Amino acid sequence: MSDALVRHPRTAPTRFHGLVTVSPTMHAVFELVTKLARTQASVLIRGETGTGKERIAQAIHELSPRAAGPFRAVNCATLTPELLASELFGHVRGAFTGAIRDRPGLFTLADGGTLFLDEVAEIPIDIQARLLRVLQEKSFVPVGGTEPIEVDVRLVAATHRSLRAAVEAGRFRADLMYRIRVVPIFIPPLRERPGDIEALTWHFVDQFNETSPRRVEAISQDAMRALTRYGWPGNVRELRNVIEYAFAVGDGPVLAHADLTPELRGEGPPDDASTxxxxxxxxxxxxxxxxxxxxxxxxxxxxxxxxxxxxxxxxxxxxxxx
Ligand SMILES: Nc1ncnc2c1ncn2[C@@H]1O[C@H](COP(=O)(O)OP(=O)(O)OP(=O)(O)O)[C@@H](O)[C@H]1O
Ligand SMILES: [Mg+2]
The missing domain is CATH 1.10.10.60 (Homeodomain-like)
Structure with a gap:
């Protein structure tokens, strides 16, 4: 094991709406995002968990002419079909037991702004038909209602797995897929972005230096090697957590190999998905x-x-x- 230290790099990474990178692929993503933000095109963001899909969706909103309007987000994988329908389209009083008053849905709340549909591949098939109708006709009928409501909403969707595969498996409508991925954006996983593990490590070290009692000035070479060799199945979110862990368990100005989580130190369970x-x-x-x-x-x-x-x-x- 070597005692050599890795110091803070002199060159600053690129910052874009809260995202930090040195990766050429990510720079290309930022350029695309900047261009398409000005349009009305529906965007589908694909990437593994923790790669920054929601931040990209927010960037699209912030750079768009709708920036002054609302940004709303919903995770389609976490709600039952009934709740998701009511969440998206709202319901009228008496639509079902417990619907004691009219409630606006996200399409109403996002009127004039952007609606972010996370894990869009998980939307149940009968809700897909209703979603298609909103996209085509720009109007929808709330659950239990009769009167259509007109809205002006830009849709940004995200998925961690292939929508085309869901279409082939019969779980997703092809016509809806073409509607929502007019512009597909792919965010590469952290392990495929040369330089970003190191750049983001320093980014999070800087962040925790501001807010925690520990001050890290250097990283031991073997700790940095472990960080760059790890597979990062949880991507940037996992990296942030690992740095937070190191700040919590270690002391002194050098972030050492011993400050890393068991997975990083190679002591993870044998069935670790990153192996x-x-x-x-x-x-x-x-x-x-x-x-x-x-x-x-x-x-x-x-x-x-x-x-x-x-x-x-x-x-x-x-x-x-x-
Ligand atoms: N390039 C980056 N620079 C700085 N922070 C980042 C970067 N990418 C992601 N993050 C941070 O990592 C966390 C996860 O990002 P985000 O929620 O956008 O990921 P996601 O792709 O939507 O994940 P999931 O699929 O699990 O919902 C957030 O705290 C986000 O700010
Ligand atoms: Mg997300």
Whole structure:
């Protein structure tokens, strides 16, 4: 184990509506977001948990002509079909037991603004039909009601899994999929963004330095190595939690390997989802690490891996890293 220390980098990362990055892919996402925010197009954000999908949705709203209007969000995976219908479209008094007065739904509350539908792939099929109608006709009828209500809402949706796969499995309407993903945005997982683990580690260290009694000035090299080699199934949210943990359990100006969570120290349970299990996973991991070490330069990464540039290109495409 080495005693060498990693210091705060001098160059500042890019900041965009609360998101911090040094990744070229994320810069491209920010550019796309800035452009499409000015339009009315429906956006579908795809990315693993904790990659910043909700922050991107908020950025789209903040950069849009609707910025002064409301931003509303709902997680479609956490409500029963009945509750979700009433949450989205509202209900009229007497619509069901307990509906003692009219209640506006999110489409009404988001009028003139943006509605963010999280985990959109989980919407039950009968609600999908009603959603399609709102998107096509810009009006809907509340649960138990008769009079249509007109609204002007921009839809931004997110999913952690492929909507197309849900369509193929018969769980999602193809016509609705085309309506809501006029512009698809893909946010890559943290492990595929060379440099971002380190940049975000420092970002969160700076944050916790402001608010906690501990002051971290450097990170031990073996702690940084453990951070950059980990698979981050929970992405940026998990990284933030790991840094918060380190501030809570350790002391002194150096964030040490011992301050990391058991998963990071390699003491996680054997069935840990982040542990590579197949040769394919291992290969993918080696490529990501080499790209990271080479600062994204493919020639240098290929050299580190002992393969030709063209093999690296092909493998990157196979692993969807290109
Ligand atoms: N690039 C980033 N820079 C700084 N903070 C980030 C970044 N990406 C995500 N975060 C933070 O990580 C947390 C998770 O982000 P967010 O809720 O937007 O993720 P999500 O993709 O919607 O996750 P889920 O699928 O679990 O709902 C938030 O606190 C967010 O501010
Ligand atoms: Mg979310």
């Amino acid at each position: 590579p299990t197949t040769a394919r996973d291992l290969e993918r991991r080696r490529i990501v690490q080499a790209l990271d070490e080479a600062g994204g330069r493919k020639g240098a990464a290929a050299e580190l891996l002992g393969m030709s540039r063209s093999t690296l290109w092909r493998k990157m495409r196979e692993h969807r890293l290109a």
